[in-house]
Amino acid sequence: MIGILGGMGPLATADFFAKLIEETPAQCDEDHVPVLIQSDPRIPRRPPAILDGGESPLPALLASRDRLIAAGAVALAMPCNTAHYWHAQLAADCPVPFLSIVDASCDELSTMAPAGSRVGIISTHATAVGRVFDAALEARGYVAMLPSDDDVVTRILPAIALVKSGQAERAGRLLEPAIDALLARGAVGVVLACTETPIALDTIKSPLRARCVDTTRALARACVRFWIERNAIPVRTEPVEVPHATTFRSP
Amino acid sequence: MIGILGGMGPLATADFFAKLIEETPAQCDEDHVPVLIQSDPRIPRRPPAILDGGESPLPALLASRDRLIAAGAVALAMPCNTAHYWHAQLAADCPVPFLSIVDASCDELSTMAPAGSRVGIISTHATAVGRVFDAALEARGYVAMLPSDDDVVTRILPAIALVKSGQAERAGRLLEPAIDALLARGAVGVVLACTETPIALDTIKSPLRARCVDTTRALARACVRFWIERNAIPVRTEPVEVPHATTFRSP
Numbered sequence A, B: 001m002i003g004i005l006g007g008m009g010p011l012a013t014a015d016f017f018a019k020l021i022e023e024t025p026a027q028c029d030e031d032h033v034p035v036l037i038q039s040d041p042r043i044p045r046r047p048p049a050i051l052d053g054g055e056s057p058l059p060a061l062l063a064s065r066d067r068l069i070a071a072g073a074v075a076l077a078m079p080c081n082t083a084h085y086w087h088a089q090l091a092a093d094c095p096v097p098f099l100s101i102v103d104a105s106c107d108e109l110s111t112m113a114p115a116g117s118r119v120g121i122i123s124t125h126a127t128a129v130g131r132v133f134d135a136a137l138e139a140r141g142y143v144a145m146l147p148s149d150d151d152v153v154t155r156i157l158p159a160i161a162l163v164k165s166g167q168a169e170r171a172g173r174l175l176e177p178a179i180d181a182l183l184a185r186g187a188v189g190v191v192l193a194c195t196e197t198p199i200a201l202d203t204i205k206s207p208l209r210a211r212c213v214d215t216t217r218a219l220a221r222a223c224v225r226f227w228i229e230r231n232a233i234p235v236r237t238e239p240v241e242v243p244h245a246t247t248f249r250s251p
Helices: A010-022 A046-051 A058-070 A082-092 A101-109 A125-129 A134-139 A149-164 A168-184 A196-203 A207-211 A215-231 B010-022 B046-051 B058-070 B082-092 B101-109 B125-129 B134-139 B149-164 B168-184 B196-203 B207-211 B215-231
Strands: A002-006 A035-039 A075-077 A118-122 A143-145 A189-192 A212-214 B002-006 B035-039 B075-077 B118-122 B143-145 B189-192 B212-214
Touching: A002 A010, A002 A058, A002 A215, A010 A035, A010 A149, A010 A196, A010 A215, A010 B010, A035 A058, A046 A082, A046 A125, A058 A075, A058 A082, A075 A215, A082 A101, A082 A125, A101 A134, A101 A189, A101 A212, A101 A215, A118 A168, A125 A149, A134 A143, A149 A168, A149 A196, A168 A189, A168 A196, A168 A207, A189 A196, A189 A207, A189 A215, A196 A207, A196 A212, A196 A215, A207 A212, A212 A215, B002 B010, B002 B058, B002 B215, B010 B035, B010 B149, B010 B196, B010 B215, B035 B058, B046 B082, B046 B125, B058 B075, B058 B082, B075 B215, B082 B101, B082 B125, B101 B134, B101 B189, B101 B212, B101 B215, B118 B168, B125 B149, B134 B143, B149 B168, B149 B196, B168 B189, B168 B196, B168 B207, B189 B196, B189 B207, B189 B215, B196 B207, B196 B212, B196 B215, B207 B212, B212 B215
Parallel strands: A002 A035, A002 A075, A118 A143, A118 A189, A189 A212, B002 B035, B002 B075, B118 B143, B118 B189, B189 B212
Antiparallel strands: A035 B035
């Protein structure tokens, strides 16, 4: 099983789970990736810990990590960009691979934006201040562009809060101009570096999605690849007949 | 945390998770129900065990149950109707409450169909043969109506298989006439007693959904009620201001 540290927030974790299923080349239940998903919204909030010296979520994340490993996880993933501020500490002495949403997203960016190009980052203020994406982007030769302070305050942070309170459509409308502004300033692609933001854009079927990397889907794809390679599962390509009709028996 | 025995199939588990979130009166992450979801598609298939003397999933379900309890689950739920064939054995010596999708669904039926009325059951053949719903329906005075053998073979079982292979729209179109037939025969309501079937009808936004009990949603609501009552969480009724704008600080 792959262990999932989730609940930051719950809807983003559910979105990750749905995308993991979508991205799996499965024809029946048995083809799917076994996962153990902890969705615990009681993990201390990440932004105050990064921005204001608030309670660190690291002890809770470490406990969750170890709980998932004890329960049988052979790898871990965490569908929350901001929480990747602590990824190095979570991965350091981890006895199983801890996949990174940052690395998975930068890998996908390479299909959209050549090295050396400018890429926009849509994220919580905490993810930007915590420089969660900076090292990985720089290592691949990208120049990160951040939204204006005004767009962060009036669009991005309220949109994230709206998704967390179940108002994804309003969130999508609020978010689109902030992405447009990054593209107008020369970004070749935009990383949706907060797992609430793809939900907002998906809900309104925004055409801007084609210019963006969905970090949630990137992590889901990385998990599927990990599982297939680890188990050397042959990927089915032939169509599978709908079963049951021939095995049906009357009671 | 509430432990979820899932993966039967994975998409139904993801649908349950999304409905659990939808049904929670939450304004922020912290209002949500903490869950630990095992989605393990390797649990032996339920229908062959009921119909053909195939390998029983009970040992795997007991191991999963105990794994979730060891990891901190204070209650359990299993979003799969067919697997409730083993619910009594799973609940018998269970040290925590094991909520039942059958009881939760029959509770919802009472708002749609008065005692004494006829209710249709859409399920796997195994759920019908295993008489998973019979005792609970009889205890509430309902008369169960099953689909015709022809509808089971040509519509319901293929529709379930289509959802499991990602073709929910085709599944919905295939399923609708089987539900219509039960209503035409005098059913006051129809229980969608297979967690793949609400997904199929939701996907095509079928108008028949209003005549049906969604067992997945019924179980999700039961979990939310359990969590709120257990923790005596006051349900928020006042609107919550979108946060962040006033606490934003420049880096």
